Amino acid sequence: MSMQRRHFMTSSAALALAAPFGLARAATDYPTRPIELIVPVAAGGGTDLVGRAFAEAVKKYLPQQPVVVNNKPGASGAIGTAEVINAKPDGYKLGIIICELTIIPNLGITKYTASDVRPIARLNADPSAITVRADAPWQSVDEFLADARKRKDPISIGNAGVGSIWHMAAAAFAEKTGAPFNHVPFLGAAPAAVALLGGHVDALTVSPGEVAQHVAAGKMRTLAVMADQRVPGLFEKVPTLKERGIDLSVQVWRGLAAPKNLPQEIAELWSDVARKAAEDAVFRDALTKANLGWAYADAATFQAAIDKDRAFYKDLVPKLNINKG
Numbered sequence: 001m002s003m004q005r006r007h008f009m010t011s012s013a014a015l016a017l018a019a020p021f022g023l024a025r026a027a028t029d030y031p032t033r034p035i036e037l038i039v040p041v042a043a044g045g046g047t048d049l050v051g052r053a054f055a056e057a058v059k060k061y062l063p064q065q066p067v068v069v070n071n072k073p074g075a076s077g078a079i080g081t082a083e084v085i086n087a088k089p090d091g092y093k094l095g096i097i098i099c100e101l102t103i104i105p106n107l108g109i110t111k112y113t114a115s116d117v118r119p120i121a122r123l124n125a126d127p128s129a130i131t132v133r134a135d136a137p138w139q140s141v142d143e144f145l146a147d148a149r150k151r152k153d154p155i156s157i158g159n160a161g162v163g164s165i166w167h168m169a170a171a172a173f174a175e176k177t178g179a180p181f182n183h184v185p186f187l188g189a190a191p192a193a194v195a196l197l198g199g200h201v202d203a204l205t206v207s208p209g210e211v212a213q214h215v216a217a218g219k220m221r222t223l224a225v226m227a228d229q230r231v232p233g234l235f236e237k238v239p240t241l242k243e244r245g246i247d248l249s250v251q252v253w254r255g256l257a258a259p260k261n262l263p264q265e266i267a268e269l270w271s272d273v274a275r276k277a278a279e280d281a282v283f284r285d286a287l288t289k290a291n292l293g294w295a296y297a298d299a300a301t302f303q304a305a306i307d308k309d310r311a312f313y314k315d316l317v318p319k320l321n322i323n324k325g
Contacts, residue, residue, distance in 0.1 A: 030091055030266055030269070031062070031064055031065040031091065031092065032064075032065070033065060033092065034065050034066050034067070034068050034092075035062075035065055035066070035067045035068070035091065035092055035093070035094065036067075036068050036070055036092065036093045036094070037051055037054075037055055037067050037068065037069050037070065037094055037095065037096065038070055038072050038080045038081075038083055038084050038093065038094070038095035038096070039051040039052075039069055039070065039071045039072070039080065039095070039096050040071075040072055040073065040074075040077035040078075040079065040080025040081050040095065040096065040097075040098065041071065041073045041077060041080070041098070041160065041187070041188040041189075042071060042073040042187045042188035042190055042191055043071050043188075043190065044188070044189075044190030044191075045160070045188040045189035045190040045206075045210055046124075046126065046189060046206075046207050046209050046210045046252070046254070046290070046292055047096060047098055047188070047189075047254050048069075048071060048188075048190070049209075049286065049287075049290050049292065050096060050123055050124045050254045050287070050292065051069050051096045051254075052069050053282070053283050053286035053287065054067075054096075054123055054256070054274075054277055054278070054283055055067040055068075055069050056282055056283070056286070057277035057278070057280045057282040057283035057286075058273060058277045060276075060277070060280065060282075061272075061273045061276045061277055061280075062273050073187045073188055074161075074187065075104070075109055075110065075161070075163075076100045076103070076104050076109060076160070076161040076162060076163040076164040076167070077097075077098050077100040077101065077104070077161075077164070078100075078104055078109055078110040078112070080095060081095060081097060081098075081101055081110075081112065081117070082110065082112055083095070084097075084117060084257065084258070084259060085112055085116045085117055085259060085260070086259075087259050088259070089258065089259035089260065089261040089262045089263070090262075090263075090266075091258070091262060091263070091266040091269075091270070093259070094120075094256060094257065094258050094270070095117075095256075095257055095258075096123075096254055096255070096256065096257075097114075097117060097119070097254070097255055097256075097257040098165065098252065098253070098254050099165050099251075099252050099253045099254075099309055100163060100164050100165055101113070101114045101117070101306075102114055102306060102309040102310045102312075102313050103163055103164075103165065103168055103313045103317065104163040106313055106314055106317040106318070107162070107163045107317060107322065109162070109163045113310070114306050114307075114310055116260055117257040117258065117259070117260060118257060118258045118259065118260050118261075118262050118267065119255060119256075119257050119299050119302045119303050119306060120255070120256040120257055120258060120267065120270050120271055120274055120299055120302075121255055121256050121271065121274035121275065121278060121296060121297065121298060121299060121302060122253055122254075122255035122295055122296060122297035122301070122302040122305065123254055123255050123256060123274075123278055123283075123294075123295070123296060124253065124254045124255075124287060124292055124293055124294065124295055125251055125252065125253040125254075125293050125295035126207035126208065126209055126251060126252050126292055126293045127207065127208070127225050127226050127227035127231065127249065127250065127251045127252075128165070128166060128169035128205050128206065128207060128225070128226040128250045128251065128252070129205070129206065129207060129208045129211070129222050129223075129224065129225045129226065129231075129235070129238070130144065130173070130203060130204075130205055130222065130223045130224050130225075130226075131196070131203065131204045131205075131206070131211045131215070131220050131221065131222045131223065132144070132196075132202065132203045132204075132220065132221055132223060133196060133197070133199070133219065133220055133221070134218055134219055134220055134221050136202070136203075136221065138223060139221075140223060140244075141223040141224040141239070141241070141244055141246075142244060144203070144223055145177055145179050148179040148180065148181065149178070149179050149180075153182075154180045154181050154182040155179075155181055155182065155202045155203060156181070156182040156183075156184050156201045156202045156203070157170045157181045157182070157183055157184065157201065157202065157203045157204065157205055158184045158185075158186055158192035158193075158195050158196055158200075158201035158203070158204045158205075158206075159183060159184070159185055159186065159192060159204070159205055159206070160185075160186060160187070160188050160189050160192060160206065161185045161186065161187060161188070162183075162185045162322075163322070164185075165250065165251075165252045166189065166192075166204075166205045166206045166207075166252075167183060167185065167205075167322070168250065168313070168316075168317075168320075168322075169205040169226055169250040170183055170205040171183065171320045171321070171322050172248060172250055172316070172320065173205065173226070173241075173246075173248060174321075175319065175320050175321070176246055176247070176248045177246060184200075184201050189204075189206040189207070189210040190210070192204055192206060193206070193210060193211055193214060193220075196220065197214065197219060197220075205226075207252060207292070208222060208225060208231050208234070208235045208238075208291055209287075209290050209291040209292035209293075212234055212235075212290065212291035215234060215235075216234060222235060222238045223238070224238060224239055224240065224241050224243075224244060225238055225239075225240050225241070226240070226241050226248055226249055226250040226251070227240050227249055227251065228240065228242065228249050231291070231293075233291060234291055235291070253295065253305065253309075255297075255302055256270070256274050258270065267299075271298065271299055275296065275298065278294075278296040279296065
């Protein structure tokens with residue numbers, strides 16, 4: 001066999017091994033150092049769990065370097081998301097984006113919009129839920145609303161920050177029912193839950209998964225979910241608002257995104273890795289254990305969902321009486 005033919009066969013074999021992992025072309029040396037995954041909320045909530053479970057699952061499909069989770073909370077996700085948007089588009093800084101990115105531009109909280117990132121995959125989706133302490137006087141959402149309407153001092157509802165999806169859920173709930181509430185912002189669902197346990201707020205509008213451990217421990221009670229259907233498992237006996245005659249559904253989604261100008265070959269690599277990691281038992285079991293909804297979607301489907309929410313909140317936000325602080 002000639003030297004030239006041996007060289008050709010060796011090169012072809014190398015490319016064949018690289019191709020299944022999306023490492024052909026200019027990305028053959030990626031990654032050569034740890035990858036940072038920005039989570040734009042405080043540690044402990046649903047978004048943080050999704051990010052950490054995803055980073056753990058990625059190990060099997062991108063073993064060359066670790067994915068390091070870095071929490072950057074504030075401004076309803078705007079601070080962490082801005083860091084991703086402004087990062088060098090080389091694949092070494094990615095982020096978990098949240099549906100607030102379709103909301104807060106309408107409030108003037110950030111100049112950035114969902115068009116400033118490159119969506120890679122949706123990983124999760126969950127409805128909002130109205131949750132109170134177990135020792136609260138309300139046994140149903142009907143009792144909760146009746147009390148809210150007759151009180152001199154408004155019932156206080158904790159959320160994940162001004163302009164957050166959970167703030168939006170509470171504001172939409174108030175607008176739909178005509179009941180007044182005092183909206184209290186926190187840096188995420190986890191600190192809001194701590195405040196409820198401590199008696200600093202009367203209720204929460206966060207996802208079922210973010211209060212699941214407290215509900216299971218008998219410390220909290222969920223009155224209703226803002227969904228088209230009931231949430232299975234721990235919350236299957238909790239009615240939807242629609243069952244109580246209130247036509248309102250509000251959900252959060254969380255997904256993987258990158259700086260806008262991420263090279264195509266690295267985007268394709270991450271698309272493949274994200275799909276495999278999202279379908280892996282490590283990721284799916286972590287979400288199930290935490291009562292978080294698995295909702296993988298590829299980049300195109302995720303982009304369509306983002307565009308739909310952008311139009312929805314552009315129309316809805318001006319109708320709500322939201323104090324931007």
